[in-house]
Structure formats: C-alpha cells, structure tokens
Amino acid sequence: MSYSKLPGPSLAPGVPLPDRVAKCALELGREAHPPAARQLPLPGIGDQTADWSVRRSSRARRLSARVFHSGRVEIVAPLRVSQRRIADFVARHREWIERKSREGRARANTAAAQFPPPQLVLAAFGEHWRLHLAGGKGAPRVVVRDTGLLAITGDPGDPRRLRRAVLDWLTRHAQAHLGARLAGIAAEAGFSYQRLQLRLQRTRWGSCSARGTISLNVCLAFQRPEVVRYLLIHELAHTRHMNHSARFWDCVAQHCPQWRTLDSELLDGWRQVPPWMFP
Ligand SMILES: [Zn+2]
Numbered sequence: 001m002s003y004s005k006l007p008g009p010s011l012a013p014g015v016p017l018p019d020r021v022a023k024c025a026l027e028l029g030r031e032a033h034p035p036a037a038r039q040l041p042l043p044g045i046g047d048q049t050a051d052w053s054v055r056r057s058s059r060a061r062r063l064s065a066r067v068f069h070s071g072r073v074e075i076v077a078p079l080r081v082s083q084r085r086i087a088d089f090v091a092r093h094r095e096w097i098e099r100k101s102r103e104g105r106a107r108a109n110t111a112a113a114q115f116p117p118p119q120l121v122l123a124a125f126g127e128h129w130r131l132h133l134a135g136g137k138g139a140p141r142v143v144v145r146d147t148g149l150l151a152i153t154g155d156p157g158d159p160r161r162l163r164r165a166v167l168d169w170l171t172r173h174a175q176a177h178l179g180a181r182l183a184g185i186a187a188e189a190g191f192s193y194q195r196l197q198l199r200l201q202r203t204r205w206g207s208c209s210a211r212g213t214i215s216l217n218v219c220l221a222f223q224r225p226e227v228v229r230y231l232l233i234h235e236l237a238h239t240r241h242m243n244h245s246a247r248f249w250d251c252v253a254q255h256c257p258q259w260r261t262l263d264s265e266l267l268d269g270w271r272q273v274p275p276w277m278f279p
Pocket of ligand 1: 234238243244
C-alpha cells in the first residue's frame with residue numbers, strides 16, 4: 001500500500017491506511033510528504049475528462065494547484081483547510097488549471113501517437129540510444145543491435161505493444177545498472193537491504209519497505225547520475241530510519257552533503273521524463 005497513490009473511494013479521510021509498507025514517497029514533481037498526507041478524489045469540482053485529486057499535507061502552508069505533465073491536477077491543501085475553501089480556491093483558478101490540464105493532455109496524446117521516439121537519452125547511465133523499427137512478425141521485441149542502436153523487431157502495427165516492448169527493455173536495463181550502483185553504494189557506506197525492484201510509477205521516485213525492499217521508478221533513467229545517487233542514498237538511509245526525521249537527514253547528509261540541491265532537482269525531475277512514458 002502506498003499513501004501517495006489515489007486511494008479507492010471506500011477510504012474515508014482520516015482513516016489510517018492499513019499496514020503501510022512504503023514509508024517513504026518521493027513524488028514526481030513534488031516534495032516528499034509525511035505519512036499523514038492523503039490523496040482524495042475531488043468529485044464535482046474537476047472537469048470530467050481530467051484526473052483531479054486533493055492532497056492534504058501537514059507541510060503545506062497554503063492552498064496550491066499543480067498540473068502534472070500528463071494533465072493530471074493535484075490540489076494541495078493544509079490539513080485544516082475546509083472543503084468549502086478548497087472549492088473556492090479551485091473556482092478562482094479554474095480557468096488556469098483547466099487550460100494547463102488540457103495542454104498537458106494534448107501534449108501527452110501527441111507524444112503517444114509519435115511512438116517510438118527517434119532516440120532514447122538515458123542521462124543516468126550516460127547513454128544515447130537510437131531506436132529503429134526493424135519490422136517482422138509476432139510480438140514486438142527490443143534487440144540491442146550495436147552500440148547505441150536498439151532495433152524493435154516484430155509486428156509494428158500496434159503502438160501500445162511497441163511501447164510495452166521498449167518499456168520492458170528499459171526496465172531490465174535500468175534494473176541492471178541501478179542494481180549494480182545500489183549494491184556498490186550500500187557496500188561502500190555500510191547499508192544493507194533485501195532486494196531491489198523497478199517499476200514505472202506516476203507519483204513516486206522511490207520507496208523503501210520495512211522489510212528492506214527498495215523500489216525505484218524506471219524514470220530515474222532520465223535523471224542525472226548525481227541525482228540518482230542522491231535518491232539511492234535516500235532510500236538506503238530508510239533502511240536505518242523509516243521516517244524523515246532529523247536523524248534520517250543527518251544520515252543522508254553524511255553520505256551526500258549536497259542532498260538539498262539534488263532533492264530539489266529531483267522535485268522537478270519529471271520534466272526530464274519523455275511524455276511517451278505516460279501516454
Ligand atoms: Zn524518504
């Protein structure tokens with residue numbers, strides 16, 4: 001269970017989430033937020049086609065609206081602000097929010113239609129891959145043809161299956177790279193964890209469970225190596241401190257003195273992620 005995802009409609013505000021596994025959530029385009037934060041659907045005030053939600057945050061000092069790359073809208077509200085004030089806030093800014101949301105969705109749709117992209121720039125690994133449709137029959141598959149060249153073989157007719165094939169390749173590739181890097185940093189800095197898993201996630205860069213499973217977002221492949229290193233240290237530090245306490249940040253700072261700068265760079269890291277990742 002992760003508190004940074006949209007809970008189902010059955011979850012009422014203020015009800016604690018059962019058996020929370022992930023203790024940390026570094027959100028795409030947002031600050032890491034404490035476990036008290038919730039995302040709740042906001043029926044009736046968003047437009048019908050976009051994905052709207054309200055997130056209560058103990059860190060928020062005022063109401064704010066955020067429109068993500070995909071057009072998704074998030075209203076962040078301090079814990080004690082009433083529904084009425086949230087609705088007023090939305091009404092005042094509705095025009096801007098809906099315009100940005102429409103633009104985001106249009107951009108995402110165009111990008112999805114233009115799949116595959118001509119190239120894949122994986123900043124985290126210092127790699128630049130050209131993509132080429134090689135044709136053929138059967139399920140699409142990605143084959144490394146040469147240094148810097150990825151061929152997608154198989155039936156090119158279905159863009160969703162093509163995208164899936166590229167995503168599968170990228171996930172395996174990132175798992176190998178990030179797995180080696182995580183193991184290296186853990187050994188060097190004296191951390192231990194159980195296992196690493198990679199997933200494509202819309203809202204989180206990484207998390208660490210109480211059992212020591214570190215989950216990383218595949219989209220880290222598009223971030224700078226220094227930023228990735230910071231996130232790995234952040235998640236490893238959670239193997240000692242399952243919170244964002246002062247002791248946790250001391251532990252991070254010990255291994256990554258520039259963590260503040262890198263943390264804020266990661267907040268905007270979704271800008272580096274190509275839109276086809278989230279059609
Ligand atoms: Zn964290």
